[in-house]
Amino acid sequence: MALTKKDRWLLIIILLSLLILAWRFWGTNFIPAPGETGTIDELRQKVYLDRRLLAQSEKIKDKTRQLHQAVPKWETLFYQVPPEDAMIDLVTTMDSLTGKSGLSIREKQLHWNMPGPEGWSKIGVTLSGRAGFQQLTGFLNELSNLERLVTVEKVQIQAEQHTNLLSYHLTLSALAKKAD
Amino acid sequence: MKKAVGLDIRKDGWTAVELKLTGKKPEIVAVTGGEWDTTDPVSRGKLLNRAFAGYGISKRNIVPSLPSEAGHWERRTFPPLPLSSLQAAVRTDLEAQVPWPEKKFVFSFREWKTEGEKIEVESFACPKQVVDDRFLMLKTASLKSSYFLPRVYGIVNYFLFYHRDFSSFPAFFIELTPLATEIFLLGRQGIIHLRSFPNPLNSEGVYDLKALAGELKLTRFLLRKILPEEYPKRCYLLGLAGLQKDSLALIAGHLGIAEEQVGIFPQPESFSRRHDMDYDYPGFFSAAGLALEGLGLVRSGLSLSPSPSGKTVGKSIFWASGLLVAGLLFALGGVILRHDRLRKEEAFLHDRLQENQEETAEIRQLLNEQQALEEKLAYYSGLQKKQLVILDFLAEWERVVPMHTIITALVLDGKQVSRLSGYTPSFTVLYQAILNSPYLKNLEVKEGITVNQEGMEVFHLSGPLGGENGFD
Numbered sequence: 001m002a003l004t005k006k007d008r009w010l011l012i013i014i015l016l017s018l019l020i021l022a023w024r025f026w027g028t029n030f031i032p033a034p035g036e037t038g039t040i041d042e043l044r045q046k047v048y049l050d051r052r053l054l055a056q057s058e059k060i061k062d063k064t065r066q067l068h069q070a071v072p073k074w075e076t077l078f079y080q081v082p083p084e085d086a087m088i089d090l091v092t093t094m095d096s097l098t099g100k101s102g103l104s105i106r107e108k109q110l111h112w113n114m115p116g117p118e119g120w121s122k123i124g125v126t127l128s129g130r131a132g133f134q135q136l137t138g139f140l141n142e143l144s145n146l147e148r149l150v151t152v153e154k155v156q157i158q159a160e161q162h163t164n165l166l167s168y169h170l171t172l173s174a175l176a177k178k179a180d
Numbered sequence: 181m182k183k184a185v186g187l188d189i190r191k192d193g194w195t196a197v198e199l200k201l202t203g204k205k206p207e208i209v210a211v212t213g214g215e216w217d218t219t220d221p222v223s224r225g226k227l228l229n230r231a232f233a234g235y236g237i238s239k240r241n242i243v244p245s246l247p248s249e250a251g252h253w254e255r256r257t258f259p260p261l262p263l264s265s266l267q268a269a270v271r272t273d274l275e276a277q278v279p280w281p282e283k284k285f286v287f288s289f290r291e292w293k294t295e296g297e298k299i300e301v302e303s304f305a306c307p308k309q310v311v312d313d314r315f316l317m318l319k320t321a322s323l324k325s326s327y328f329l330p331r332v333y334g335i336v337n338y339f340l341f342y343h344r345d346f347s348s349f350p351a352f353f354i355e356l357t358p359l360a361t362e363i364f365l366l367g368r369q370g371i372i373h374l375r376s377f378p379n380p381l382n383s384e385g386v387y388d389l390k391a392l393a394g395e396l397k398l399t400r401f402l403l404r405k406i407l408p409e410e411y412p413k414r415c416y417l418l419g420l421a422g423l424q425k426d427s428l429a430l431i432a433g434h435l436g437i438a439e440e441q442v443g444i445f446p447q448p449e450s451f452s453r454r455h456d457m458d459y460d461y462p463g464f465f466s467a468a469g470l471a472l473e474g475l476g477l478v479r480s481g482l483s484l485s486p487s488p489s490g491k492t493v494g495k496s497i498f499w500a501s502g503l504l505v506a507g508l509l510f511a512l513g514g515v516i517l518r519h520d521r522l523r524k525e526e527a528f529l530h531d532r533l534q535e536n537q538e539e540t541a542e543i544r545q546l547l548n549e550q551q552a553l554e555e556k557l558a559y560y561s562g563l564q565k566k567q568l569v570i571l572d573f574l575a576e577w578e579r580v581v582p583m584h585t586i587i588t589a590l591v592l593d594g595k596q597v598s599r600l601s602g603y604t605p606s607f608t609v610l611y612q613a614i615l616n617s618p619y620l621k622n623l624e625v626k627e628g629i630t631v632n633q634e635g636m637e638v639f640h641l642s643g644p645l646g647g648e649n650g651f652d
Contacts, residue, residue, distance in 0.1 A: 004319075007498050014505050021512060040522055043529040050533065050540045057543050064546050067553035074560040117559050140571055151566045155592040175563075 077149035078175040083112065083121045086176030091125060093146065094172065098127065101139035103168075105129040116175055124153065124173035130165045143172070150174050183209065184474025185237055187228075187244040187323070188331055188463030189314060191378075192216065192358040194228065195463040198237050199471040206475055208468075210237050213461035221313040225320025232321065242323045243470040244314060245331035245463075246484060248376035249360050251306035252278045253330065255372065257298045258291075266291065266301070274305045284308050290481035292369040302370050304330045304482050315486040327483035329470055332364050332374060335418065337469030337478040339366070343446065350407065352415035352435060353445070357462045361392065363399060365412060373403060387420075389430055396434035404436075413437055418445040419462050569595055573645060576620060580613045582606070584636075595645045597623060603636035610639065619646050 053060075079086035087110060098105055109126040116122030131139070136157070143150050156169040181200055188195040195213035199206045212235045216224055232239055254277060258269055270289045275282055289303035311328060318325055335353060339346070350367040356379065365373040380391030404411060415435060417427065432439040445465060461467075472478050570592055577587070585604040592598070600623065604610045607629045614620045623643040630638045 007495070010502070011498070014502070014509075018505070018509070018512075021509075021516070040526055040529075043526060043533070047529050047532050050536050053540050053543050054536060057539070057546075060543055060546050060550065064550045064553070067550060067557065071553055071556055071560075074557065077560075117556060137571070137574060144567055144571070149560075149563055149567065151563045152570050153566070153594070155570045155590065157587070157590040159586070159588040 077147075078120060078177070079148060080177055082179045083123050083176040086121075086174065087112075087123050087125075089148075090123065090150070090172075090174050093148075093150075094125060094127060097139060097142050097146075098129075101131075101142060102135045103127075103129060103131045103139050111171075111173070114173060119178055120175040121178045122173055123176055124171060126154075126169060126171045128169045130160070130167055132165060136166060136168060148174055182241075182475055183238050184241045184243060184471045185239075185323075186334060186467035186470030186472070186474060187242055187325075188213075188334060188467040188470065189245050189317075190247060190331070190357050190463055191249075191360055193462070195461040195467045196232070196235075196237055197464065197467040197471050199468070199475060201475050201477075206472060206477065210235050211461060211464065211467075212237065213463070213467075221317040222320050225317040228317065228321035228323065232323070239322055240324045241474050242318065242325040243474040244318060244323075244325055244328050245334055245466060245470055246304075246306050246310065246314065246328045247360070248330050248332050248362055248374065249378060250310050251304055251330060253302075253304050253371070253374045253376075255300060255302050255370075257294075257300050260297060260299055266299075270301055270303050274303060278305050280305075280307050286311055286484050286486075288482045288484045290370065300369065302482065304484070306330075306484060311484060311486050327485050329473060329480055329483055331463070331466045331470075332362055332371065332376070333480040333482055334463075334466030334469035334473070335362075336364075336366060336371065337472050337480055338465045339416075339445075339469075341469070341472050341478050348414045350410065350412045352412050352437075353418065354415065354431060355418035356387070356420035358420070361395075363395070365403065372407070373399065375399060389427065393430055393434045396431060400434065400436050411436070413441055415442045416445040417442065418465060566594055569645065572619070573597075576617060580617045580620065582609045582613060585610055597642055597645060599626075600641040601639065603632055603634075603638045605636060607637040607639050614641075622646050 079089065081089070091108065091110070094108075095105075105127050107126075107128040109128075111124035111126070114122035114124055140152065143152065151173045152170065153173050154169070154171040158167040160167055181202070183198060183200045185196055185198045193213060193215035195211075197211050198209040200209050201207075212231060214227070214231060216227070218224060218227075231237075252274070254274075256270075256273060258266060261269060267289070271287065274285070274287055278285055285305045285307050287303055287305035289301050292300040292302065294300055306328075314328060332353075332355075335355065339353075350365050350372055353362075353364050353366060355362040359379055361377055361379055363373075363375045364371050375395065377395070380388040380395075382388040382390075412435075415431060415437060417431070428442045429439055432442045435442075469478070473480060573592065582604060585602060587600065587602040589599055589601040590597070591600075611625070614623055622645070623641040626640040626642050632638050
């Protein structure tokens with residue numbers, strides 16, 4: 001292709017312009033830094049989430065406040081004393097309750113350091129013995145009326161042949177303040 | 181204000197006339213001319229470039245001429261044909277007439293309608309090489325032109341524009357330039373006859389009027405044959421023809437017309453004549469007529485364009501490449517702009533994140549706290565439910581099972597029944613009742629169903645207690 005002098009100059013100017021543009025943008029800041037590619041979408045997502053979060057901030061604060069009020073109310077149901085003291089109280093209460101319900105206790109087994117929630121220690125007692133069906137249900141009903149929350153972890157009942165009695169194993173638990 | 185330059189290019193030299201259009205009246209801006217000192221088109225182009233620059237003549241809208249003596253002119257009659265067919269017919273006719281190979285010439289034609297069914301066509305063919313050389317010359321001089329006209333059409337243009345009321349058609353025109361002679365007969369419908377030849381010289385190197393006389397005699401015989409009823413009665417002399425001693429009498433005598441009907445071609449009085457200009461350049465009328473064509477005031481209809489040579493194709497490729505580069509530049513610009521916009525957006529987003537960082541961190545902490553508290557509450561609530569599971573189970577069992585169903589063994593670990601054994605009068609009835617209870621329906625039969633000594637069906641069940649009955 002034969003080009004005139006003027007056309008050749010024009011071509012050189014265009015090529016030079018391209019080179020300068022390439023140097024300006026590729027050479028300095030055109031190529032994204034490693035790991036930078038694709039961050040714009042993540043950033044947009046982050047800003048969007050932040051906006052949503054800020055819009056809900058009052059709601060979140062209110063709910064947290066309500067939870068802060070509700071949790072201590074629940075915790076009043078637990079023993080506010082160390083596990084050793086709580087165990088004495090629990091066993092005494094069970095003795096009193098079984099006596100009241102007419103349950104005969106053959107054996108008591110104590111449980112320490114069972115897994116519990118943060119700040120609380122779980123203690124327990126397994127009661128074994130014989131009782132009538134009405135006595136057993138009466139005892140269980142009484143449990144739900146206690147000032148402290150005593151949970152029935154496990155129940156084992158076996159009917160005895162030729163008598164109307166039940167052989168039982170009841171594992172009960174309660175939460176006590178963890179010693180600092 | 182529109183301007184055009186007529187450029188008469190002859191063997192001996194050149195003449196340029198620049199016209200400008202003021203209202204509807206053309207006005208001469210510049211007249212100049214010169215002789216060639218070379219035959220090389222590039223050197224001639226350089227000379228023109230210098231001359232145009234020196235006189236300050238515009239280099240745009242140039243209408244250059246082609247020499248009549250280098251081409252082939254003819255007027256023929258054709259049947260009425262569509263334009264494309266007519267073009268093919270004219271080409272075929274010219275191929276038979278011209279001495280150049282088929283693809284080595286360019287041509288142009290103009291059709292004239294006659295009273296009959298046929299049409300008359302005036303055509304002019306010129307060797308491609310001549311046109312390309314002229315184009316190269318103009319290109320070297322940086323003169324912008326897109327077509328050429330045979331130089332006699334410049335004269336015709338001039339005459340027809342300034343003598344619209346002329347009625348003595350047909351008329352002879354004889355022009356003598358330093359190296360060539362043009363004789364043509366102009367009718368109401370264009371040129372009827374054209375002869376162009378190098379000036380005949382005698383042994384002393386002077387124009388041989390006898391040879392001219394012979395040529396005119398031949399013309400006279402020919403035209404008497406073609407136009408027996410309307411033989412021309414007038415003749416105009418241009419250029420050196422009017423200066424030749426005894427030329428008027430000689431021309432009149434040999435053409436067979438009255439001597440008083442032979443005259444000098446009308447001077448350019450119609451122009452707004454400028455006293456500082458010299459109008460006696462050879463080819464002045466031709467150049468002025470070409471400029472009139474450039475202004476669009478007359479149309480001869482016989483324009484020839486340079487052939488699409490390698491240079492033209494090369495230029496097209498160059499511009500196509502230029503377009504491609506421009507496209508690439510735009511694309512690159514687009515990418516850069518997008519990149520720039522993304523960078524700005526990224527910076528803006530970073531700012532926003534930074535701006536809200538403290539507040540959002542606080543809210544996130546609150547959320548974590550909220551989650552921990554909710555988990556605690558769920559745990560505490562679970563403890564309370566666990567306390568009631570055995571009572572819920574016994575209440576539901578008593579409600580759904582048939583009469584005389586007795587539990588003999590129960591192991592309940594949280595909400596999981598590890599073992600539930602007993603007997604019932606009909607296990608089918610019991611099982612149907614269990615399946616109907618949402619709280620007990622997940623209990624599955626373990627081991628086989630046996631019958632004890634009292635004839636009761638002994639069963640063993642295990643499985644999780646459901647949570648869909650309202651107890652939870």
